[in-house]
Amino acid sequence: QSALTQPPSASGSPGQSVTISCTGTSSDVGGYNYVSWYQHHPGKAPKLMIYEVSERPSGVPHRFSGSKSGNTASLTVSGLQAEDEADYYCCSYAVGNIYVFGTGTKVTVL
Amino acid sequence: EVQLAESGGGLVQPGRSLRLSCLGSGFRFGDYAVSWVRQVPGKGLEWISFITSKAYAETTSYAASVKGRFTISRDDSNGVAYLQMNSLKTEDTAVYYCTRLGPNYTDYWGQGTLVTVSS
Numbered sequence: 001q002s003a004l005t006q007p008p009s010a011s012g013s014p015g016q017s018v019t020i021s022c023t024g025t026s027s028d029v030g031g032y033n034y035v036s037w038y039q040h041h042p043g044k045a046p047k048l049m050i051y052e053v054s055e056r057p058s059g060v061p062h063r064f065s066g067s068k069s070g071n072t073a074s075l076t077v078s079g080l081q082a083e084d085e086a087d088y089y090c091c092s093y094a095v096g097n098i099y100v101f102g103t104g105t106k107v108t109v110l
Numbered sequence: 111e112v113q114l115a116e117s118g119g120g121l122v123q124p125g126r127s128l129r130l131s132c133l134g135s136g137f138r139f140g141d142y143a144v145s146w147v148r149q150v151p152g153k154g155l156e157w158i159s160f161i162t163s164k165a166y167a168e169t170t171s172y173a174a175s176v177k178g179r180f181t182i183s184r185d186d187s188n189g190v191a192y193l194q195m196n197s198l199k200t201e202d203t204a205v206y207y208c209t210r211l212g213p214n215y216t217d218y219w220g221q222g223t224l225v226t227v228s229s
Contacts, residue, residue: 048215
């Protein structure tokens with residue numbers, strides 16, 4: 001099972017929006033509505049930001065949103081803030097009762 | 111407050127074994143599946159295994175990269191999950207995270223424990 005494909009980096013100025021894509025196949029992203037997104041500040045535990053494609057856990061700001069079209073899921077961060085600078089990973093349930101993570105995207109707030 | 115604490119990491123020689131532990135607190139440990147995720151230094155996250163709750167027959171699953179070498183287990187009476195790692199390779203060097211697995215997504219993570227496989 002190959003890792004889901006994410007762009008290595010994304011950036012935006014404070015207040016702008018950034019969208020991160022996560023491309024898989026019909027065996028993972030396209031086949032299930034079980035895509036989740038994690039924010040990871042180096043040296044800290046990753047944090048769940050989105051689950052089941054577009055659901056936001058309590059405590060996660062509304063400016064984080066998720067969507068999916070076909071085999072590609074997306075995470076959008078609106079109104080970028082300095083503390084949003086981190087690595088972001090998507091994850092999908094996949095055929096074979098396994099999970100697969102994305103390659104990761106480093107978000108930089110300019 | 112949900113907390114997960116990994117332990118058991120360290121330096122080990124190639125071909126040897128190591129067992130990681132994950133102590134859960136702040137929730138009914140036995141009601142949840144547990145998974146292990148690792149991160150090679152400077153690289154991305156890699157899911158490696160999960161074990162479901164007793165209600166779901168403690169079903170296990172493994173990534174191809176560790177299948178046959180790693181074994182996941184749990185002791186609900188003590189709120190602990192384990193990852194037995196055998197025949198370790200240098201490429202297994204990573205920070206290993208224990209996570210609580212909700213219905214098809216991980217919702218909480220531990221701080222991780224570093225495993226270094228080197229001669």
